[in-house]
Amino acid sequence: MSRRLGSGKLVIATHNAGKLKEIGKLLEPYGMACISAGALGLPEPPETGTTFVENALIKARAAAEASGLPALADDSGLSVTALDGRPGVYTADWAERQHFEGAPGRDWFMAMGKVEGMLQAVGPDAPRDCWFSCVLAIAWPDGKYAVYEGRSDGSLTWPPRGTLGFGYDPVFVPEGREQTFAEMDPKEKHAISHRAYAFAKLVADQFSAA
Ligand code: IMP
Numbered sequence: 001m002s003r004r005l006g007s008g009k010l011v012i013a014t015h016n017a018g019k020l021k022e023i024g025k026l027l028e029p030y031g032m033a034c035i036s037a038g039a040l041g042l043p044e045p046p047e048t049g050t051t052f053v054e055n056a057l058i059k060a061r062a063a064a065e066a067s068g069l070p071a072l073a074d075d076s077g078l079s080v081t082a083l084d085g086r087p088g089v090y091t092a093d094w095a096e097r098q099h100f101e102g103a104p105g106r107d108w109f110m111a112m113g114k115v116e117g118m119l120q121a122v123g124p125d126a127p128r129d130c131w132f133s134c135v136l137a138i139a140w141p142d143g144k145y146a147v148y149e150g151r152s153d154g155s156l157t158w159p160p161r162g163t164l165g166f167g168y169d170p171v172f173v174p175e176g177r178e179q180t181f182a183e184m185d186p187k188e189k190h191a192i193s194h195r196a197y198a199f200a201k202l203v204a205d206q207f208s209a210a
Helices: 017-030 052-067 108-122 186-192 194-207
Strands: 008-012 032-036 071-080 129-139 145-156 172-174
Touching: 008 017, 008 052, 017 032, 017 071, 017 194, 052 071, 052 129, 052 145, 071 108, 071 194, 108 145, 129 194, 145 194, 186 194
Parallel strands: 008 032, 008 071
Antiparallel strands: 071 129, 129 145, 145 172
16 A cells, blocks of 8 residues: 555645635645645755656655645646557647747647547548546655546547636546537536546545555
8 A cells, every 4th residue: 555645734736726716625635734735835846757757756856845745736737549649748849839839728629629630630530439537646744655647539620619627637538538628617527537536536545444
C-alpha cells in the first residue's frame, strides 16, 4: 500500500484557481485542508517531462520540497491514436497563440482545428479514436510518492459542438455516447471523465478504511 495522507494540510500544486476549487471540494470530505502553491508563493517548475506521470511528479515534488508539506499535482491531455498519441503532454501548448501568431494566450478553437487538420492529413479514413488522460501525483517532502491515472476513451467529432466545459471538450465524444463533453451536463461529464476516474483511484487508495 502507498504512503497515506491522513488528515491535515495538503498543497495543491497549481496556480489555477479553478483547479484548486475543484480539487479542494473533492478532498473536503476527507478532512484535508488544501492550500494552493500559488497562495504559498511557490514558483511553477518547467514541465520538462515527456509523459503525464513525469510532469505531474515534477509539479508535486517541487511543491512538496519547497513547502515541507505533502503536495498533489495533476497533469492531463488529449491523445489521438492516428497521430501516434499527439498532442499528449503538449495538449495545452498546441493552443498557445504565440506559436502561431506572435500574440500570447490560448486559443482552443485553433488547437482543435490543428488536431482536425493533422487527422485529415493522415487520410480520409484515419481512425478518429482518442483518449483523455489525467495523472494525479502526490509527493511527500521525504521523497515518497503515489501516482493515480484515469483515462476516458472516445472519438473526435468535427465541427466542434457545445458550449460547456473547457479545452477540447467540444470535439470529444466519449465512448457509447452521442453528445460531446461540451454538450453534457457537467455532472454527467464529471461522472465519466478521466479526472473522475483518477480521483476515484486516489480516494480508494488514500482514504478507504485500511
Ligand atoms: P494541464 O494538465 O493543465 O497541463 O492541461 C492539459 C490540457 O489538456 C488542458 O489545458 C486542456 O486543454 C486539455 N484537457 C485536459 N482535460 C480536459 C478535459 O476534461 N476537457 C477538455 N480538455 C481537457
